[in-house]
Amino acid sequence: LGFAVPFGFLLREVFARGLLVGFDPDLVRHAGTTVLLAGSATVLTLVLGxxxxxxxxxxxxxxxxxxxxxxxxxxxxxxxxxxxGLLGPLIAVDTALGEVMRAVTGHGVGLLLVGSGMGLIIAYAIRFLAIATGFAQAALARLPTDLDDAAFSLGARPGRVVAAVHLPLTRPALLGAALLVFVDSLKELPATLLLRPLNVETLSTYVYQFATRGSFEEGALAALLIVLVGLLPVIRMVRRIDDLDPAAPVA
Structure with missing residues (x-):
């Protein structure tokens, strides 16, 4: 019910206002930007977590x-x-990088982190690192430390232990973490408004523009895209988690 009612309202507004007929072609670009930023943040967050x-x-x-x-x-x-809190350090790093590049090549690179969207990805990663860390820590806690000790006693390096032992056994948990981080990054608004590059819109900021003008119904199509873009990976990952057998690698 909590999903069907808002989804039905958005769908009704899309058809009632003819938003598909007067489709904004930039909306596809905004959706692609949103997926790219959220996907990049998900990968970085999982690695760090x-x-x-x-x-x-x-x-x-x-x-x-x-x-x-x-x-x-x-x-x-x-x-x-x-x-x-991140804006100052990011600009300081960008300034330092610009000075180095100017000294080496004679040309500056401008605001590399903030201007490329990397600063926003870093903000997403810091914001949702707790999700990835919590899922990974809970999954690793279920694995006996004897597995690590046995691998290290055979001369395996930590990277090899992670690739051969931990990742296969914690894959369902990591997929669940990826799902939550991706969906949360899709709809994150405050950090996106402050750290997005100039002339870059995501679906959440696109909807926010209509809300600030008091015509949020006009943003129903973009809001519906947020739901659909977040729903597709949910369905896919849930099926993937169901197909995985966590006990198989142990056998």
């Missing part, structure tokens, strides 16, 4: 809890506060 959880597993000391707690701070901070 699994790395933090694996490092805490290797340390096996009380300080590991502090590492996991620090990784989860971004989720407790509002997106606006996070974006404002």
């Amino acid at each position: 699994f790395g933090v959880a694996f490092a805490a597993r290797l340390v096996r000391r009380p300080g590991a809890g502090l590492l996991l707690g620090t990784a989860g701070l971004g989720y407790a901070v509002p997106g606006t506060v996070l974006a404002l």
